[in-house]
Amino acid sequence: MADNRTMAQMLQAPIEGYEDAIVVPPINANNFELKQPLINLVQSNKFTDGEARDWLDKEPPRSILTWDDLVSKFINQFFPPSKTTYLRNEITTFYQKPNETFNEAWERFKGLLRQCPHHGFPRITSTDTFSIP
Template identity: 90%
Template sequence: MADNRTMAQMLQAPIEGYEDAIVVPPVNANNLELKQPLINLVQSNKFTDGEARDWLDKEPPRSILTWDDLVSKFINQFFPPSKTTYLRNKITNFFQEPNETFNEAWEHFKGLLRQCPHHGFSELHQLDTFYNSLNSNDQDALDSAACGQFVEQDA
């Protein structure tokens, strides 16, 4: 049997099970490009079943009208103020472990940032925090790569 939906209809996100809480706006895009990493992420099926889905299913009907509504409700549910403060402190007090390479330290630091996506630290603050957490050898290597003091480079 042929699928007679338009391209716009086929590209709309499925709303089965979500239609009660989320009011889905119409898609008014003429040129829509889906990037391969996004397709891979969706196909990996990381977002089905689990705590977030259970939370969303319990939201009152028609209570999420905008993306900002969804973000706000999600952050408030999964990142209460005490958790946010704890994670922000972990980021602020980050330090390179004694046997940690530069690359491992960078991955470790980025992992902390991902744990608190609403941390609110500017890129400059993040770089400053990371640089100051490095051992002196790695700071020297960054300074050398920057042809001077890394922290004094133009943004």
């Protein structure tokens, strides 16, 4: 059976089961492109169920009006200040362990950056921090 929905209808975020926490803005663009990696990511269903969905279900109705609202609430929920401080300290005091190869150290450092995506360090600062004496 053919899907007769418009592009705008297909691109609307699913809001069923979210208790209307997210106010879905209208799509004002007439010309845009969806990149294949983004489509693959969405289709993989990696972000369904779990802790983030439980958190979102508990958000009050119409409490997320902008992308910045969502980011702020998400960070506050999953990265409390104590965790952020700990991870930022781990990044700024990073050192290569004895008997650790350069590649192992680099992978461990990148892992720290991934654990704290909102670390706020410019890329050059991160590179300088990784510089091993």
